[in-house]
Amino acid sequence: MGEGFIVLVVLAAITAFGVASNDAQFQHPKEDRSRFPPKRYPNAERLKLTAYVVVAASVGALVELVNFGLIFVEASLPAMFSFTLLIVTVALVPIYVLLASTLRCPCCSQHILLQHTTHPKHAKNLNGWLSTAYRAALRQPFQCMYCGQKYVLKI
Numbered sequence: 001m002g003e004g005f006i007v008l009v010v011l012a013a014i015t016a017f018g019v020a021s022n023d024a025q026f027q028h029p030k031e032d033r034s035r036f037p038p039k040r041y042p043n044a045e046r047l048k049l050t051a052y053v054v055v056a057a058s059v060g061a062l063v064e065l066v067n068f069g070l071i072f073v074e075a076s077l078p079a080m081f082s083f084t085l086l087i088v089t090v091a092l093v094p095i096y097v098l099l100a101s102t103l104r105c106p107c108c109s110q111h112i113l114l115q116h117t118t119h120p121k122h123a124k125n126l127n128g129w130l131s132t133a134y135r136a137a138l139r140q141p142f143q144c145m146y147c148g149q150k151y152v153l154k155i
């Protein structure tokens with residue numbers, strides 16, 4: 001128990017250090033395009049597919065989280081359903097990363113759905129990669145969190 005706690009603290013410290021040094025090294029795009037007129041996003045179909053993967057994985061994770069909470073009131077989803085959902089949800093993560101790694105902002109060439117810093121310049125409130133994914137899934141206009149360029153999926 002004590003050793004597990006020490007391992008957790010060390011892992012948390014390493015993670016915090018990694019995030020901080022990553023943030024320090026991240027190069028923000030020089031050009032602020034937040035006041036430029038919206039553009040049509042070129043890889044709309046792949047972006048939508050990736051966005052659906054993100055939505056499915058986040059809904060799966062949310063159901064698993066609620067199911068975990070239900071254990072404490074001695075009720076939970078059938079084990080087979082919960083296990084299958086967990087496998088599917090976990091399997092969606094590398095699919096998302098693979099697809100998202102092919103989607104870049106044509107203006108600043110940063111990944112439009114991969115967040116490389118905790119504070120992208122144009123990610124106000126909850127406007128990070130998850131917000132971009134949900135906006136794309138709902139076919140709403142979205143903004144590149146790095147350079148601020150606004151995009152629509154069709155005009």
Ligand SMILES: [Zn+2]
Nearest residue numbers: 105108144147
């Ligand atoms: Zn951009």
